[in-house]
Amino acid sequence: MRILNRQPDSVTRLLLPMLPFVLILAAYGFASSARLAVNPDDKLLPNLASLADAVHRFAFMADRRTGDYLMLNDTLASLTRLLSGLAISTLIAGVFGIAIGMIPYLRSLLASVLAAISLIPPLAILPIIFIVAGLGEASKITLIVIGTAPFLLRDLAMRVQELPSEEIIKAQTLGGSTWQIALRVVVPQMLPRLLDAVRLSLGSAWLFLISAEAIAAESGLGYRIFLVRRYFAMDVILPYVAWITFLAFMLDYLLRVVQRSALPWFALGRGR
Amino acid sequence: MTTVVVQNVWKQYGDRVVIEALNFEIAPHAFVALVGPSGCGKTTFLRMLMSMEKPSQGQILVDGQPLPPEPTAERGVVFQRYSVFPHLTVLGNVILGHEFAQARFTGRLFGGARRRAIEEARRLIASVGLGEAERKYPAQLSGGMQQRLALAQALIKRPKILLLDEPFGALDPGIRGDIHQLMLKLWIETEMTVVMVTHDLPEAFRLGTRVLAFERSARAVEEPNRFGAVITHDIEVWPPKPTRKAVAGGWTERHPERDDPTGKGTGRDDSAFTKKDIVTA
Numbered sequence: 001m002r003i004l005n006r007q008p009d010s011v012t013r014l015l016l017p018m019l020p021f022v023l024i025l026a027a028y029g030f031a032s033s034a035r036l037a038v039n040p041d042d043k044l045l046p047n048l049a050s051l052a053d054a055v056h057r058f059a060f061m062a063d064r065r066t067g068d069y070l071m072l073n074d075t076l077a078s079l080t081r082l083l084s085g086l087a088i089s090t091l092i093a094g095v096f097g098i099a100i101g102m103i104p105y106l107r108s109l110l111a112s113v114l115a116a117i118s119l120i121p122p123l124a125i126l127p128i129i130f131i132v133a134g135l136g137e138a139s140k141i142t143l144i145v146i147g148t149a150p151f152l153l154r155d156l157a158m159r160v161q162e163l164p165s166e167e168i169i170k171a172q173t174l175g176g177s178t179w180q181i182a183l184r185v186v187v188p189q190m191l192p193r194l195l196d197a198v199r200l201s202l203g204s205a206w207l208f209l210i211s212a213e214a215i216a217a218e219s220g221l222g223y224r225i226f227l228v229r230r231y232f233a234m235d236v237i238l239p240y241v242a243w244i245t246f247l248a249f250m251l252d253y254l255l256r257v258v259q260r261s262a263l264p265w266f267a268l269g270r271g272r
Numbered sequence: 273m274t275t276v277v278v279q280n281v282w283k284q285y286g287d288r289v290v291i292e293a294l295n296f297e298i299a300p301h302a303f304v305a306l307v308g309p310s311g312c313g314k315t316t317f318l319r320m321l322m323s324m325e326k327p328s329q330g331q332i333l334v335d336g337q338p339l340p341p342e343p344t345a346e347r348g349v350v351f352q353r354y355s356v357f358p359h360l361t362v363l364g365n366v367i368l369g370h371e372f373a374q375a376r377f378t379g380r381l382f383g384g385a386r387r388r389a390i391e392e393a394r395r396l397i398a399s400v401g402l403g404e405a406e407r408k409y410p411a412q413l414s415g416g417m418q419q420r421l422a423l424a425q426a427l428i429k430r431p432k433i434l435l436l437d438e439p440f441g442a443l444d445p446g447i448r449g450d451i452h453q454l455m456l457k458l459w460i461e462t463e464m465t466v467v468m469v470t471h472d473l474p475e476a477f478r479l480g481t482r483v484l485a486f487e488r489s490a491r492a493v494e495e496p497n498r499f500g501a502v503i504t505h506d507i508e509v510w511p512p513k514p515t516r517k518a519v520a521g522g523w524t525e526r527h528p529e530r531d532d533p534t535g536k537g538t539g540r541d542d543s544a545f546t547k548k549d550i551v552t553a
Binding site: 164165166167169170171172173174175176177179180183184185188189263264265266268269 | 322324342343344345347348349351353354355356357358359360368369371372373375376377378379380409410411412422425426429431
């Protein structure tokens, strides 16, 4: 039988996805014990015991100096920044993206300048942001907004234009004004597409967050990683990276759940 | 009762003439079917009636007034696809017209006003046979049901003119027969004038009171773009469609099963098609 026709059975389908994870962990384990056998003080690939110990120290023990639980503190600080940044971006994209998508005059006024702005590398203007907005929370949130809003906005404006013109004509023959059509026809149909776009920009939002935290911060997941890097503390960095990955996955998953439960018609239209 | 007058209407895109020198009148409460080959300009003409396109020359008058430059609630429309809103339920789609009219700022009705709108919408939904489906989204409906919904949605505004752009073109023949009957019933019950584009001739003659055939004139083969479509046939359909009174008195179509491939099919009720029918008539 051709390989493209072979289907895994149900047990295989359950086990097969785990295989790569197991292999990665096994490879790490071998490499770690090999290095530690040569040099017990090696810091590059700590074994499971020292990883667990680091997690225990950072997540479940109060810091001796401040009395805080560092990992919890870092997580809250980072998530606050990430979510505020994304919320502001989403709001800007929602309002301007839909207006630009719907109104030809606004489109011809703003489309080119937005295309130009979206090409500015956000990290290149990070110094400007630090100078203007200071080193506090505002600058980190601003970087996330500058990094994600142009993509969201342009994507949404394009999605609005993809709406069948029949729908817009029909809405007008039902007596809708521009505002009413925006409110009842365009916005509700754009919400699920906006959620899709936000899911896609989660990756870059994390990138900008961690960059900003690495450069100037007093807490946060990115701050911690770059702080302990000075001591080669791989036993801290690796769990933090795993934790960030898990948080990113959960955010993506939550957005998907919200989309499916709050906007059931969208999943129907996609044939799911 | 609405009269449409088409005065010397031309449409051209650059050098290409699509429609030339259309001149005709549509009587009140007529059901005009526009037929013709693909690309002959019949849809372009319908889009002009919708104000989606402007005539390059000439004008279209509705009750003596030139057409407004944008779509209005006087002219309802049903397209072949995308006529209903995927994010609204059947009920939501139908009450939307009332919500637009009565809630200028929010576009949404609440309380008593909403209940009254729903009541009227329910009658309309029942009359197009979607009573069981009022909570469903369009994606959960078949193609025929979606077009019924589109009709109900357009009719709640009581348009003077209903414009149909190949509305039943994508439906199975059996379903099409049912929806033809519904369309006739709705047209007879209202006072609206209907203009329908179709490329299905039997459909044109079954539904229309008048059939207009568009065709590009072949006057100059070497310069086909210089000549647009003209009306080559203007046919009054016989027998005349029944009146509202006749329908109230129990009129039914003689051969409603004709379009149903599973039915026996007793032949055509318009004698224009086969010799046998002419002989037996």
